[in-house]
Amino acid sequence: xxxxxxxxxxxxxxxxxxxxxxxxxxxxxxxxxxxxxxxxxxxxxxxxxxxxxxxxxxxxxxxxxxxxxxxxxxxxxxxxxxxxxxxxxxxxxxxxxxxxxxxxxxxxxxxxxxxxxxxxxxxxxxxxxxxxxxxxxxxxxxxxxxxxxxxxxxxxxxxxxxxxxxxxxxxxxxxxxxxxxxxxxxxxxxxxxxxxxxxxxxxxxxxxxxxxxxxxxxxxxxxxxxxxxxxxxxxxxxxxxxxxxxxxxxxxxxxxxxxxxxxxxxxxxxxxxxxxxxxxxxxxxxxxxxxxxxxxxxxxxxxxxxxxxxxxxxxxxxxxxxxxxxxxxxxxxxxxxxxxxxxxxxxxxxxxxxxxxxxxxxxxxxxxxxxxxxxxxxxxxxxxxxxxxxxxxxxxxxxxxxxxxxxxxxxxxxxxxxxxxxxxxxxxxxxxxxxxxxxxxxxxxxxxxxxxxxxxxxxxxxxxxxxxxxxxxxxxxxxxxxxxxxxxxxxxxxxxxxxxxxxxxxxxxxxxxxxxxxxxxxxxxxxxxxxxxxxxxxxxxxxxxxxxxxxxxxxxxxxxxxxxxxxxxxxxxxxxxxxxxxxx
Numbered sequence: 287x288x289x290x291x292x293x294x295x296x297x298x299x300x301x302x303x304x305x306x307x308x309x310x311x312x313x314x315x316x317x318x319x320x321x322x323x324x325x326x327x328x329x330x331x332x333x334x335x336x337x338x339x340x341x342x343x344x345x346x347x348x349x350x351x352x353x354x355x356x357x358x359x360x361x362x363x364x365x366x367x368x369x370x371x372x373x374x375x376x377x378x379x380x381x382x383x384x385x386x387x388x389x390x391x392x393x394x395x396x397x398x399x400x401x402x403x404x405x406x407x408x409x410x411x412x413x414x415x416x417x418x419x420x421x422x423x424x425x426x427x428x429x430x431x432x433x434x435x436x437x438x439x440x441x442x443x444x445x446x447x448x449x450x451x452x453x454x455x456x457x458x459x460x461x462x463x464x465x466x467x468x469x470x471x472x473x474x475x476x477x478x479x480x481x482x483x484x485x486x487x488x489x490x491x492x493x494x495x496x497x498x499x500x501x502x503x504x505x506x507x508x509x510x511x512x513x514x515x516x517x518x519x520x521x522x523x524x525x526x527x528x529x530x531x532x533x534x535x536x537x538x539x540x541x542x543x544x545x546x547x548x549x550x551x552x553x554x555x556x557x558x559x560x561x562x563x564x565x566x567x568x569x570x571x572x573x574x575x576x577x578x579x580x581x582x583x584x585x586x587x588x589x590x591x592x593x594x595x596x597x598x599x600x601x602x603x604x605x606x607x608x609x610x611x612x613x614x615x616x617x618x619x620x621x622x623x624x625x626x627x628x629x630x631x632x633x634x635x636x637x638x639x640x641x642x643x644x645x646x647x648x649x650x651x652x653x654x655x656x657x658x659x660x661x662x663x664x665x666x667x668x669x670x671x672x673x674x675x676x677x678x679x680x681x682x683x684x685x686x687x688x689x690x691x692x693x694x695x696x697x698x699x700x701x702x703x704x705x706x707x708x709x710x711x712x713x714x715x716x717x718x719x720x721x722x723x724x725x726x727x728x729x730x731x732x733x734x735x736x737x738x739x740x741x742x743x744x745x746x747x748x749x750x751x752x753x754x755x756x757x758x759x760x761x762x763x764x765x766x767x768x769x770x771x772x773x774x775x776x777x778x779x780x781x782x783x784x785x786x787x788x789x790x791x792x793x794x795x796x797x798x799x800x801x802x803x804x805x806x807x808x809x810x811x812x813x814x815x816x817x818x819x820x821x822x823x824x825x826x827x828x829x830x831x832x833x834x835x836x837x838x839x840x841x842x843x844x845x846x847x848x849x850x851x852x853x854x855x856x857x858x859x860x861x862x863x864x865x866x867x868x869x870x
Contacts, residue, residue: 295699296572302711303564304353306557308346309715315342317555318366353561362565363558376547376562382454383543383570386467386536387528389460393468394475394524401476405483406506423480426473428839430791431531432798433832435466435538436814440821440828452540463539467531471524478520482513523701525574529567530704534799538818545706549799552713560714567707613844616837620667623834627664632657632808641824651826653817659830662808667834669803670810673720674790677728681789682782684732686775689739697740701733705792709801720809723802727792731785738781742774787842794835810834 307314315333319326326332337343344352356363362372401423442462443451449462486492486509495505533545540546548563550556626649636656644651650659688697709726716722796802797811805812810831817827 295695299568299699300565301350303561303568304350305346306561306711306714307342308349310555310557312555312717314366314555314557357565362562365556365559367554367556367559372558372562376544376559376566379542379544379547379563380566382541383529383532383536383545386460386463386532386541386543387525387570389464390467390471390528391525393464394472397469397472398475398479401473402479402483405480406509407502423473423477427470427477428788428791428843429470429836430534430795430839431467431470432534432538432795432811433814433835433839434469435463435535436798436818436821436828437832438462438466439538439818440825440832444822445825454539454541454543459539463535463541466535467528470531471528475517475521475524478517479513482517483509486512522574522577526571527704529571530706533706533710534795537799548710549801552710553718553800555714555717557714560710564707564711568703571703610844613841616841616844620834620837620841623660624664624667627660627662627666628668630658630661630664632661632665633806634658634661641820641827643824644826650830651824653813653824653827654820659813659827662813663810663830663834665808666810666813666831669808670790670793671786673724673793674786677724677731677789677793678782678786680728681732681735681785682779684728685735685782686739686778688732688736689774689778690743692740692743693736697733697736700730701737703730705730706795706799709796709799713801718801718804720803720807723793723796726796726801727789731789731792734785735778735782739774739778742777784842784845787838787845791835791839791842 302309313333315336316328318336319328319332334343342349353363360373362376364370365372365375439451439462442448450456450459451462453459487505489512492505492509495508529545532543533549535541536543536546537549544563544566548560548567551559551563634657636652639648639652639656641654642648642652642656648658648660650663653659653662705727708729709723712722712726712729793802794809794811794814797809798815799811800815803809803812805816813831814828814835817824817831821828
């Protein structure tokens with residue numbers, strides 16, 4: 287049954303994609319009528335004719351059967367908007383996305399090795415006292431791709447003019463998108479590698495190699511090989527995360543890839559195009575996961591089981607006090623900006639002060655409508671954080687239940703789905719909006735908590751004190767109240783609290799794409815997207831929400847590092863470094 291779980295969950299996900307035209311709350315016939323036949327009245331006869339022409343007059347089984355049958359023949363359907371076959375455009379977009387992801391992955395690998403190089407060099411010479419990637423890599427890893435893309439476009443393209451801000455087709459047009467997607471991914475991989483290397487260098491073989499006079503270069507190579515198998519699954523998750531990040535980056539830079547095509551289809555309710563894009567993005571993520579797993583087996587060679595190869599156990603390295611101080615300082619700064627902003631009106635429009643620069647009246651300037659940026663930033667903090675807390679509470683309950691039920695296959699599938707991809711599907715069904723964005727994030731953010739719950743539950747069940755209580759005649763209720771719940775719930779609750787900023791960043795990314803809160807709501811992601819066209823004239827309107835998002839990401843990783851340091855590096859973790867779902 288365990289081996290049937292993953293195919294069954296994958297089949298369920300594919301079925302949900304195939305049923306999108308039937309699940310949507312809008313009438314597909316009306317969408318097609320408005321797009322193709324705007325001059326025809328929406329009479330029942332006309333709508334019935336459109337449904338019969340497109341095969342939408344049947345029930346869900348017919349809709350799913352027609353879609354699956356078309357897939358078997360290479361037919362991805364016809365666009366509801368243009369009436370043209372979907373396959374040629376989506377195939378062309380796939381080629382663009384693969385090129386962008388290849389460039390981003392190259393940037394990620396180079397940066398990961400550069401961040402881990404000092405630890406690799408010092409460890410090979412037996413001089414390792416602390417890791418070097420540290421907080422910088424952690425903060426870079428927590429930056430959403432859309433935020434980095436906006437900052438790079440504002441600074442390097444608009445302000446300095448070094449690279450083109452839009453378009454696709456030339457080599458220089460690949461640079462900024464690849465950096466925007468590759469830097470967070472590379473920082474994540476570099477941090478994971480930097481954390482794994484001390485454990486490899488602490489093993490007996492490394493001491494024996496150094497004592498025998500083996501050259502440091504060879505020792506470093508063996509340490510990399512020893513650390514790589516554990517990192518390859520994370521590399522697969524990074525590639526999956528790139529598929530989600532590509533949606534925002536392709537949209538911002540006007541790149542005709544799968545991400546921007548899927549977003550345009552979701553906003554236009556062109557569900558056949560959305561189905562095809564989501565299907566290809568899912569298959570791309572699945573292929574990345576399988577390749578990573580195959581690479582891990584190849585590196586391990588004949589040693590293929592966890593029992594044959596012991597897990598790396600990292601030595602406890604010192605945590606700098608500056609990490610805790612920085613986390614506290616950022617929290618105070620964010621709270622101060624929020625309080626001051628809440629005292630101002632975020633919806634007041636002053637046409638005479640459009641795009642005004644920072645002043646005493648408007649400390650952070652105004653936007654294109656003359657609204658105070660500080661006010662919108664403060665109210666956006668309250669809106670985003672409160673929504674993130676509510677979503678985190680829901681995901682905590684879902685994670686505890688799913689982890690207790692050992693829903694491993696479902697957890698792995700949700701763990702590998704980017705929140706943006708879930709947001710596209712929800713927008714295709716219910717349309718864009720804050721509730722849909724919250725539902726999309728909750729649909730994937732529970733997975734790390736479920737994995738954490740499952741691991742702790744297994745650990746507690748195997749504990750000696752539980753066996754002793756059973757031998758003394760304790761009942762199931764007593765074991766649950768006194769042993770299992772106290773051992774499982776508090777660590778998972780702490781994990782959920784630490785993930786609140788990551789959930790907020792995921793919500794902001796959907797707002798940036800237009801899938802979350804709608805105008806005139808003051809929401810950070812929407813502020814960023816609304817002000818991007820004015821980045822050259824009023825950079826403060828872009829840099830203010832960008833800085834707030836960067837502070838939130840930095841606060842998340844620094845707080846996590848501080849808590850982990852105080853607990854001596856112990857404590858369970860859910861998804862180790864996955865960026866796809868809900869952030870780092």
